[in-house]
Amino acid sequence: MNPLKILIWNANGISRKAKDVELFAHNKKVDILLVTELRLKRGETVKIYGYAYYPAYRPSLNNNSVGGVAVFVRTTLRHFPQRVIETRHIQLSSVKVATGLGDLQFSAIYCSPSTRIEERHFTDIIRACGQRYLVGGDWNARHWLWGDTCNSPRGRELAEALSVTGAKILATGSPTRYPYVPSHTPSCIDFAVYHGIPDHLATITQSWDLDSDHLPLIISIETDSTHVNPSPRLVTKHTDLLAFSRQLESLISLNTTLNSGEEIEMAVDNLTESIHRAAAVSTSPVPRIGTTYGIVLTREARELLTQKRRLRRRAIRSQDPWDRLLWNRAAKQLRNVLRELRSNFFEQKLASMDYTVDAGYSLWKCTKSLKRQPFRQVPIRCPGGELAKNEEEQANCFANHLETRFTHFQFATTEQYQETLDSLETPLQMSLPIKPIRVEEIVEAIKSLPLKKSPGIDNVCNATLKALPVRAILYLALIYNAILRVQFFPKQWKMAAILMIHKPGKPEESPESYRPISLLSSLSKLWERLIANRLNDIMTERRILPDHQFGFRQGHSTVEQVHRLTKHILQAFDDKEYCNAVFIDMQQAFDRVWHDGLISKVKKLFPAPYYGVLKSYLEDRRFMVRVRNSYSIPRVMRAGVPQGSVLGPLLYSVFTADLPCPNAYHMADPRKALLATYADDIALLYSSNCCNEAARGLQEYLTTLAAWCKRWILKVNPQKTINPCFTLKTLSPVTAPIELEGVILDQPSQAKYLGITLDKRLTFGPHLKATTRRCYQRMQQLRWLLNRKSTMTLRAKRAVYVHCVAPIWLYGIQIWGIAAKSNYNRIQVLQNRAMRAITDCPYYVRGTTLHRDLNLHTVEEQISRHTSRYSDRLRRHHSILARRLLPARPLRRLKRKGFAKTLGQP
Incomplete structure (x- = not known):
């Protein structure tokens, strides 16, 4: 002990x-x-x-x-x-x-x-x-x-x-x-x-x-201390995979019938228990290793430490100035030796770092720890006003907050509620059963699973799924097909373990300052992947999702959606018009989805068998909040799509597929309006010669949107919804105020949409300033690796910059590439400073030499490379809205560089 x-x-x-x-x-x-x-x-x-x-x-x-x-x-x-x-x-x-x-x-x-x-x-x-x-x-x-x-x-x-x-x-x-x-x-x-x-x-x-x-x-x-138990992985590098496969095959019997919900749940328990037993037998026990500290005192340091202790005792007792001088000399000499020890230790550690398999990916592990947001556990304030006193109380306080959050709003009228419930009672139309899940599909899906994902409560991670033998995959196929046939989703896979992550800059004692992260069963998410493929095929065939929805759709990205907005704004500039915009914030959109309303839309849009499966998938879902090794009491999720799931974003897109589109009822010329949605990020733009006319059109649309939200029990947050006006006019336009739920919307000079800041003149200056600031902050985090005196290899330091710093400013380069050189030159200055810190070169070495030796592209070269690839992607894009982004003719009135030039067109 x-x-x-x-x-x-x-x-x-x-x-x-x-x-x-x-x-x-x-x-x-x-x-x-x-x-x-x-x-x-x-x-x-x-x-x-x-x-x-x-x-x-x-x-x-x-x-x-x-x-x-x-x-x-x-x-x-x-x-x-x-x-x-x-x-x-x-x-x-x-x-x-x-x-x-x-x-x-x-x-x-x-x-x-x-x-x-x-x-x-x-x-x-x-x-x-x-x-x-x-x-x-x-x-x-x-x-x-x-x-x-x-x-x-x-x-x-x-x-x-x-x-x-x-x-x-x-x-x-x-x-x-x-x-x-x-x-x-x-x-x-x-x-x-x-x-x-x-x-x-x-x-x-x-x-x-x-x-x-x-x-x-x-x-x-003299007492024992309780240590935090890290979440154990079933299959690790100490697992004998061959023994695991043999043991699991001996525990699984394929001679089973699954014709009811109880039998499906028993089969899930049997599979999970068998995996645990097989992993326990085939994995060698590893002794617990505490936190290791690499710096070891040398013999010289220990002798100096002993000498300093002796001189300090003598100086304190004698109060002689000479003895104090000797003590200070010994203390200074010891500090110098310890500083040298620390320096040598870190130099050796840096020299051994690399991003290869042989080095154990030590470089990426180090950069990940340096970039990680520091987390300090703080007791939160419970509803009664008192602070939580232990992990269990903390977990239950979080659970109480989330239980309230996972409840739909009460906006719809009694008639609207009854209309939705009546639609659920109507008989289903005859339809073919869902296409059975083949073993080959499961194998291909398992191969594509990422390894570094946290498991759910059953502790079956993706690495365990990749090690499953053929018999286990066959048994899994029986369960998956039984779920489709019986239309019953097992309750074990409906339980989520939720971790709470603090939002930077928010009060630490408030539960609202934490973001929930759900951990679901990997077996459940694998089934969701296979069902999502079938749902996507049906949505593509029936054109269920509107074209303006770019979120969570294959081949669609945030860049294309922001490109639609910027192209519309530039066209307004070319036509000497005002472009008034509203960026709408949906309050807790994913967590407040009305289950009955979602199921009614699923019943209307998809074949009948999917209605029963997805209804069972959403019903009676539960969650537990985890704080270290403690869990809260299980709570019920009465609303919302499962966070962290594969089907969650897809179901939200289905729920909002009938979002109102701007039409002649709202605006005088709907052709000059643009609606852009990316999941719950909504933007509406309207161009007009008169800024007040554009404001009136947006006001009419927001009135329709508010009625639609009330019907489907969603809520727009007027405090976070903004109303900027884009124009090249030197004087700021005095636009008519726009109201939402009785609140006048703010009219800032810029707006941030999907990570890119759009200023009123579309110069991208504020965006590039903020991006440069973020890059410098990241370099400050990594200064231990990227300083001039770092003993890390030049190849490794270049890799740190390319993979940890450059992606920050490369995001959206296809969009902000039209900015003036004076604006994006600050990015080039940043890269020049990074290259000089990496190489520790003399001041007289030219930047072109550094770019050539490090095989790095300048910012202008990166703009040309990325926009060329982007142009090719747009030509092959299956979305008509994305293909229309290729300019048919360049903007003629404006002398500024436009997308036509950056995309390589005359």
Whole structure:
């Protein structure tokens, strides 16, 4: 049993000491760090490899870097953050850790020496910690109870609070702070207060390794700690695939009948259980490996560390300036040696990185970790106003929020509801059964599955599906065809595990600030792929989806849809017209789809057998929210298409297929209107010589759209719906306001649609500025790899730029390629700087030489290459709207470069 180690230390400013703390924590195998007096501004963070960071800042008017505490917890420990106190008097951060003694709360506390804290304040803080806790830090309180030579007023107040609460003291009994000023006396103000921990299990010692006027204290608690269990994969590199296939074939019997829903569910359970049993037998057990720290102290470093400890003790006790000088020299020499050790370690690591199989794709693993958004688990606020106290409460709070979200709105009238329900009761027409699923289809679909996908609750991932033997695939075909024949979808595949991902820039305590990510069964998604192919064939044959819908359709991309908008705007410019636009935001569109309305449209548009299958697929779907290793209580999804599924986007497109199109009722000339939809992203443009006339046409259409949304229980968000006007006029047009649900829409000078910013003059200047900013931010994230002193190979550094930075500005190059050279030249400057950082070349080396040696294309060459390929794709496109994007004649009035020139036409 490894004891749980806790560090208590007043850092007296941690910014320049983070690397020393990291090395100390890993070498001493410390599990929890209670660090006080960080002296960080709010928003500043400290990264210690292998530890999660939970701070509490001291409030100040000017956001000064004073006070503050933080708890660092090893990421492999199962823990959950607790309340935070941030006042001028006290800063406290708490984390609850699962141990062999039960849940134990660890808190870092710092009490400002310049303010008065009474006994009731200490009592309230200690009592709020629960029954089992350890609160450690800098109390700035002196008393003989914890080994000080005198009693201060705050020490007497704290001693009274400890007597009232029954808490115990864990201290070294000797001074923990040795002031730099010789006239000040040493004091014992760093210690821990605990309760619920047996006295014989906790010991405390002091160390002389870290530099500060406070000594670091190490507490050891003889108890086990609970570690986070990573989601195990059934088939790994340690699995004997041949043994797995043989074992699975011996467990599966094809002599079965599936004529009812219960039999289908039993077959699914049998297949899943057999896969688990076969994988357990054929996979070798792998011992758990904790977080490894690559830097190892050399003999020289250990000797210097010992020497620094000895000189520090002598300097503190003697208060001799000469002894302090020797201590500072030894500390500086040790810092230099440790800096050299870290530098050599990272140089060796960079030199060994590559993107090949032999290197284990180490380069891409590193770039992925650098690009990953930092995640800090924070307790969310429940509906009652209190914060979640553990993972189970957090999961259930999220589930309560999502259960409300997965419910359709109440907009339709009683007559409209009844009309939809009556349509579901009408008898089905006779139709041929659904084409059976062949084994060859399943095999081909499995081959195309991506490997790096998370499994659902059944833990059967795509790698497991690729290892299935023939008998298992035959058994899977029996289940799939039984679902089509019986028109029953098994309940095991209707359960989703939902992970909540924080949206950057949103309040961390609010459930609305998190994005749900659903994990569904891979067996279910494989069936959905096969059914989606059949549905797509029917939709193509019957022309169910409108031509203006480009979302989730084969051969359609966002570039073609944005091209339609920009071409319409440029045509308006050429005709000296205003182009008024509305970019419509559908509120929670995928999560609020009305099931009865969707099923009624499926019944109307598709053959009868698909109605029963898809009805069973949507009914009684459930979900559970997962927070680390804890799950919420299962909840029901009463609305919405399954997020993360294959059929979800397709069903949403079917549900919105009858979206109203602009016509003569709305506008004087509907030919000058353009409707563009990409899933739930809707844009409507209308050109006219009079901007108010264009506004009136858009207003009429929005009135029709609002009535359609009310009929099918969808909601448009007027706060996020915008109404820009595109024009080349030097004076901003005064357009009539457009209302939606009684709210006047904003009229910004630019709009962002499908990732491309369209300004009112269509110069793409704002888009290219924002894109360049994103590229510089990405290069800043990857500066560890792409700096001039990086020892990584030139080939690997070029690959990092090509695959991690260049795709950011290459997106939409077919569209913004018509921009003036002065606008896209900033992209060229970015690439030039990246090439010089990669090669570390002298200043006099020309950019053309770098492009040639690195085999990189200039921005102008990239525009020519991509637009040429794009033009060829448009000529072969099966959509008539995409083929019309090829300009029949160039715009003649405008002198600016148009699509005709970029697409290589005269």
